[in-house]
Amino acid sequence: xxxxxxxxxxxxxxxxxxxxxxxxxxxxxxxxxxxxxxxxxxxxxxxxxxxxxxxxxxxxxxxxxxxxxxxxxxxxxxxxxxxxxxxxxxxxxxxxxxxxxxxxxxxxxxxxxxxxxxxxxxxxxxxxxxxxxxxxxxxxxxxxxxxxxxxxxxxxxxxxxxxxxxxxxxxxxxxxxxxxxxxxxxxxxxxxxxxxxxxxxxxxxxxxxxxxxxxxxxxxxxxxxxxxxxxxxxxxxxxxxxxxxxxxxxxxxxxxxxxxx
Numbered sequence: 001x002x003x004x005x006x007x008x009x010x011x012x013x014x015x016x017x018x019x020x021x022x023x024x025x026x027x028x029x030x031x032x033x034x035x036x037x038x039x040x041x042x043x044x045x046x047x048x049x050x051x052x053x054x055x056x057x058x059x060x061x062x063x064x065x066x067x068x069x070x071x072x073x074x075x076x077x078x079x080x081x082x083x084x085x086x087x088x089x090x091x092x093x094x095x096x097x098x099x100x101x102x103x104x105x106x107x108x109x110x111x112x113x114x115x116x117x118x119x120x121x122x123x124x125x126x127x128x129x130x131x132x133x134x135x136x137x138x139x140x141x142x143x144x145x146x147x148x149x150x151x152x153x154x155x156x157x158x159x160x161x162x163x164x165x166x167x168x169x170x171x172x173x174x175x176x177x178x179x180x181x182x183x184x185x186x187x188x189x190x191x192x193x194x195x196x197x198x199x200x201x202x203x204x205x206x207x208x209x210x211x212x213x214x215x216x217x218x219x220x221x222x223x224x225x226x227x228x229x230x231x232x233x234x235x236x237x238x239x240x241x242x243x244x245x246x247x248x249x250x251x252x253x254x255x256x257x258x259x260x261x
Contacts, residue, residue, distance in 0.1 A: 022120060022126070025123045026123050026126035026130060029114070029123070029127035029131075030130035033128075037096075040092055044092050044094045044138070047093065048085060048139045049146060051081055051085050051143065055081035055085065055147060056153075075215050075217075076205060076209045079205055079209065079215070079216040082216065082217050087178075089140055089167075089171035090175035091132055091175060091178055092131070105188070107187060107190070121254040125179065126247075129179055129247055132175055132178065140168065148160055153217075156221060156225055159228065162224035162229050163221050165229075165235060165236055166224060166235045169234075169239030170235065170239060172239035172243050173239040173242040176244075176247060180247075183254055
């Protein structure tokens with residue numbers, strides 16, 4: 001996606017013909033972003049497809065994992081891949097702005113331009129949320145379908161749907177965190193926070209796998225199989241509510257954020 005201030009400025013005169021109404025404006029902005037980034041959406045889906053194959057936990061035996069160093073390591077790798085890939089299920093992760101955010105601060109540059117348009121902060125956040133969530137219908141099946149067909153999790157039958165929805169709730173929740181970081185932080189702060197989150201996930205997961213034999217993926221599968229749609233529904237509601245609250249926090253952050261052009 002070309003979202004730098006320079007490219008936006010070149011299209012500035014045309015883009016100032018903004019539709020009326022916040023919803024129409026949000027769709028207009030989101031459509032503009034999606035068209036510019038159209039190639040990165042299938043590329044991101046292919047990336048998740050590859051890691052869906054890597055994350056396929058074919059070593060489960062009756063929903064439990066062998067208690068050994070090798071088994072613990074395999075559990076850690078699977079849990080880690082599920083957690084990290086879930087963070088980008090609702091994000092167009094391989095778009096250019098993420099590759100350039102460290103040295104170019106493209107989100108802040110873009111925000112300077114967008115705030116010059118006759119649209120509200122709420123509309124800006126809604127449009128960005130739409131363009132982010134547009135990746136979900138591609139990324140979600142790309143990651144989970146190979147897991148269903150390759151791993152023992154396919155034996156869950158229809159319960160695999162509830163298993164996926166539990167992870168989907170987590171993905172939607174973290175999409176709200178991404179939204180807040182993109183529009184509320186500088187590029188370098190965003191990168192450092194992302195690295196801190198990844199390091200924190202690794203450290204906490206290693207600790208829990210070694211001390212408690214966490215087996216997060218196996219436990220999630222057992223939860224879906226035992227209680228059906230209930231945990232999936234709870235996860236989706238928590239994810240959706242969290243996303244909305246984080247989006248509102250992002251609006252407030254934009255309204256009070258000072259930006260230099």
